[in-house]
Amino acid sequence: MKNREFPLIARRRRSGSAPERKVNCVLVGDGAVGKTSLIVSYTTNGYPPNMCPQRLTTLPRGSALSLRNLVDRWLPEIRHQCPDTPLVLVGTQLDLREDVQVLIQLAQNQQRPVGTEEGRQLAEELGMVGFMEVSALTQKNLKDPFDSAILASIQQTEMESCSEGGR
Numbered sequence: 001m002k003n004r005e006f007p008l009i010a011r012r013r014r015s016g017s018a019p020e021r022k023v024n025c026v027l028v029g030d031g032a033v034g035k036t037s038l039i040v041s042y043t044t045n046g047y048p049p050n051m052c053p054q055r056l057t058t059l060p061r062g063s064a065l066s067l068r069n070l071v072d073r074w075l076p077e078i079r080h081q082c083p084d085t086p087l088v089l090v091g092t093q094l095d096l097r098e099d100v101q102v103l104i105q106l107a108q109n110q111q112r113p114v115g116t117e118e119g120r121q122l123a124e125e126l127g128m129v130g131f132m133e134v135s136a137l138t139q140k141n142l143k144d145p146f147d148s149a150i151l152a153s154i155q156q157t158e159m160e161s162c163s164e165g166g167r
């Protein structure tokens with residue numbers, strides 16, 4: 001009976017399997033770029049039913065403008081608050097990348113979608129784990145940024161415990 005009172009983590013350790021880990025994953029970025037849709041689509045395995053894609057209103061944000069905001073605004077704040085946290089750069093709304101209406105709308109606002117190579121290079125320059133392009137709507141590549149974030153977090157924890165053990 002006492003065993004039932006044990007936290008899951010302790011029971012797992014007793015049975016010899018790996019202890020449970022918790023990873024805190026925070027999505028940061030401009031408004032209306034698709035953060036909520038991304039997390040809901042990932043966690044519920046479906047696009048939020050009450051979020052009919054509103055292309056035009058979100059367009060100017062899913063673009064190079066967001067990238068500038070990332071460098072000028074978000075990154076300094078994140079690095080100030082969490083200097084060592086692994087970061088994954090995510091390009092959202094991938095399904096709209098080749099949508100002609102979207103491209104026209106962006107061009108009218110002197111905007112354009114962020115290119116794959118451009119995103120990769122920026123992620124590298126900024127010391128991020130990587131750049132991934134996803135669609136919450138079609139779920140293309142949806143797992144990738146979360147897998148990368150989880151892996152990076154586990155690796156960081158292991159490195160920290162190794163360096164603590166070596167002291």
Ligand SMILES: Nc1nc2c(ncn2[C@@H]2O[C@H](COP(=O)(O)OP(=O)(O)OP(=O)(O)O)[C@@H](O)[C@H]2O)c(=O)[nH]1
Binds near residue numbers: 034038052094095138
């Ligand atoms: N076509 C398409 N539309 C998307 C996708 N992800 C989000 N959207 C649409 O973009 C709009 C904004 O999405 P949200 O998930 O609310 O964006 P957010 O970044 O959480 O917005 P804030 O709450 O303002 O920070 C909604 O109309 C979504 O339906 C996507 O992958 N494809």
